[in-house]
Amino acid sequence: MYFDYAATTPVLSEIKEQAIELLNKYENPSSVHLKSKGVKSEIELTREKVAKLLNTNPKHIFFTSGATESNNTVIKGFYYKNKEVKHHYFTSSIEHPSVLEPIAYLNEHSDFSYSHIPLQNILDTNALERTVVEEKPTFCSFMMANNETGTIFPITEIASILHQNNSYFHIDATQAIGKIDVDVTKLNVDALSFSGHKIFAPKGIGILYLKDPDSIMPLFHGGGQEKGVRCGTENVFAILSLRIAIDYFLENFDKIEAHYNLCRTYFLSLLKQKNISFALNESEGLANILSIRFGMKGDAMADILNFKYGSMISVGSACSENKDVKKLSHVLKNMGLEDHEIQKTTRISFGIETTLEDIGKLVNNIEDVLSIYQ
Numbered sequence: 001m002y003f004d005y006a007a008t009t010p011v012l013s014e015i016k017e018q019a020i021e022l023l024n025k026y027e028n029p030s031s032v033h034l035k036s037k038g039v040k041s042e043i044e045l046t047r048e049k050v051a052k053l054l055n056t057n058p059k060h061i062f063f064t065s066g067a068t069e070s071n072n073t074v075i076k077g078f079y080y081k082n083k084e085v086k087h088h089y090f091t092s093s094i095e096h097p098s099v100l101e102p103i104a105y106l107n108e109h110s111d112f113s114y115s116h117i118p119l120q121n122i123l124d125t126n127a128l129e130r131t132v133v134e135e136k137p138t139f140c141s142f143m144m145a146n147n148e149t150g151t152i153f154p155i156t157e158i159a160s161i162l163h164q165n166n167s168y169f170h171i172d173a174t175q176a177i178g179k180i181d182v183d184v185t186k187l188n189v190d191a192l193s194f195s196g197h198k199i200f201a202p203k204g205i206g207i208l209y210l211k212d213p214d215s216i217m218p219l220f221h222g223g224g225q226e227k228g229v230r231c232g233t234e235n236v237f238a239i240l241s242l243r244i245a246i247d248y249f250l251e252n253f254d255k256i257e258a259h260y261n262l263c264r265t266y267f268l269s270l271l272k273q274k275n276i277s278f279a280l281n282e283s284e285g286l287a288n289i290l291s292i293r294f295g296m297k298g299d300a301m302a303d304i305l306n307f308k309y310g311s312m313i314s315v316g317s318a319c320s321e322n323k324d325v326k327k328l329s330h331v332l333k334n335m336g337l338e339d340h341e342i343q344k345t346t347r348i349s350f351g352i353e354t355t356l357e358d359i360g361k362l363v364n365n366i367e368d369v370l371s372i373y374q
Contacts, residue, residue: 001311001358005351006147006175006289012200012248015241022240029234030225039236046243050207053246054192055183060213062229063239066206067174068098070193071141073208073230074170075102077216078139079110089114090137090167092122093334094151099141099172119335125157132165139168144176148331148347150285152180159188168215174198178249179260179286184209191215196238200352201245205238256352260287263350263359270363276370281332281345288350291332294370298346301369309365314347 002010015022027033029040044058051058064070079087089103093116106112115135121127122142140162145152155171162169170191173182178199184192190212196205210216213229223231249256264287271278281291294301298315305311315329332342348362 001362003311003313003348003350003354003358003362005354006198006347006349007314008197008203009200009351010353011202011241012245014248015201015244018244019237019241022237025236025240029236030223042243043234043236043239046239046246049243049246049250053177053182053250054209055185056209060184060209060211062208062210062213062226063234064206064208064230065204065235066197067096067172067193067195068206069230070206070208071096071098071170071172072102073219074191074193074210074216075099075139075141076106077219078168078170079106079112080217081215082138085138087112087138088135090117090132090135090140091115092117092119092142092153094119094146094148094331095141095143096147096172096174099143103141116334119151122153122158123151125154125161128158129161132161132167136165137162137167139170141170141172143172143174144182145173145180145286146282146331147175148289148329149282149291149335150175150287150289151282151335152176152285155187155189163188175286175289178253178256179288180257184211196242196245199245199249201242202238204235205242257287259352259354260350262356263288263354264290266356267348267350267359267363270360271366274363274367276363276367279341281335281337281341290348292346292348293341293344294346294366295344296370296373297343299343300373301346301366304369304373305362305365309361309368311362311365313362314349315345 025039027036027039029036029043047058047061050061091099091103103114107114117131121131142153142158144155159169168190171189172193174194176182177194192209194207197203213227218229220231225231225234277295279293302313302315305313328339328342332345
């Protein structure tokens with residue numbers, strides 16, 4: 001049973017059913033053949049679907065390999081486009097590594113400075129405004145919703161503060177897409193990133209929205225694809241698969257939102273019914289992500305649930321598990337949790353394929369693990 005949808009999602013069944021047909025669209029979209037032009041037209045249809053999802057014009061949408069590339073492109077591209085400026089970047093203290101590390105790279109290799117803004121100062125927009133006025137950032141990158149806790153940032157209010165102070169504003173919406181409304185017109189952001197594999201499309205496809213495509217310097221050169229913003233032959237299979245996934249979310253958003261709320265409510269109600277002691281690290285975040293502490297170490301619980309019961313949960317960001325040396329979650333640490341609380345934290349995340357029966361089995365398994373190993 002899979003409860004790690006925040007890390008990645010299975011490919012939508014509708015995509016699997018059309019996979020061979022999509023893979024047979026092998027023609028290079030840049031070629032002059034009629035079939036190639038047909039593939040190019042289908043790519044543009046996908047661009048239109050993404051634009052509809054985000055409520056923008058297709059000319060602002062660019063395909064990448066994923067949110068990591070999109071984040072790197074806008075973070076570095078804005079700097080390289082405006083190298084004559086004395087840059088000071090803002091980011092939150094709980095960002096994904098694909099935001100934190102490009103900024104740290106620029107700091108190490110360029111005439112550049114940055115600040116990590118504490119989470120409480122971002123959620124308190126008055127405190128954020130004071131900091132922005134004082135430090136005058138040229139560029140700011142915040143996630144819309146956190147990948148470990150589901151914490152949702154007040155993006156519209158933040159955008160207003162930043163734009164009043166002439167700061168460029170990028171958001172990483174990877175966890176938010178498909179769970180809450182993401183309307184770039186209402187949000188008034190300058191750039192946005194997300195990955196297809198978080199919304200049941202294959203890995204290898206990402207989106208970069210740019211209000212002004214000329215606001216960054218491209219990282220890739222050669223070929224001229226994506227109007228020069230992201231050169232390289234398009235990943236046709238992944239792009240067309242993304243269109244199927246977005247169609248699904250556009251048609252079923254209300255039902256999906258209700259399903260996530262039901263999963264969360266049912267899971268927590270079962271824990272209470274069984275008198276299982278727990279604590280939530282975030283009580284008002286995304287409905288499908290639970291950062292939750294039980295009475296034992298989280299990594300031990302995750303391992304036992306996996307190997308003994310076949311239930312897959314996590315202890316935080318999947319990306320952090322790639323490090324040679326595991327560290328305590330920087331997200332939870334910056335939220336103010338003590339080390340012993342972080343060590344007991346697990347992340348349980350639901351998806352469109354999660355059933356109430358699955359949730360019931362997971363709670364039973366958690367009860368068994370705690371009764372034996374706690």
